[in-house]
Amino acid sequence: MPQRDKAQKPEDLTRLFVERANDGDAAGIAALYEEDAVMAYPPGARTVGRGAIRALWDKVLANAPHFEQETPLPTLISGDIALTSTPPTDGAGARAQVVRRQPDGTWLRLLDQPEFVHPIH
Numbered sequence: 001m002p003q004r005d006k007a008q009k010p011e012d013l014t015r016l017f018v019e020r021a022n023d024g025d026a027a028g029i030a031a032l033y034e035e036d037a038v039m040a041y042p043p044g045a046r047t048v049g050r051g052a053i054r055a056l057w058d059k060v061l062a063n064a065p066h067f068e069q070e071t072p073l074p075t076l077i078s079g080d081i082a083l084t085s086t087p088p089t090d091g092a093g094a095r096a097q098v099v100r101r102q103p104d105g106t107w108l109r110l111l112d113q114p115e116f117v118h119p120i121h
Helices: 012-022 026-030 050-061
Strands: 033-039 076-078 081-086 095-101 107-113
Touching: 012 026, 012 081, 012 107, 026 050, 033 050
Parallel strands: 033 107
Antiparallel strands: 076 081, 081 095, 095 107
């Protein structure tokens, strides 16, 4: 497994995600998540666990999408838990993640809501 940068602060996760996605590195993206993380994606579904997250990103990245860095909103931190968010540039409404400090002091995603879409009434 290649040596990858780790998130030293919660906001690093968004930057690392974009870098790895644009490199086509699904394993690198999955490494940004805790083993039992939950991702609300694809829209209307959930992807649970690092292995499933990697498999999902293997499929998504097969189409070679390009991701843009997004400026994070202020992070809310309480002890070893933090809430990160960004206003998306792609019209997805908002993005938010709950992240947790790991024993080595780095951060990983625990819950990921990459898109907030308005429900159809």
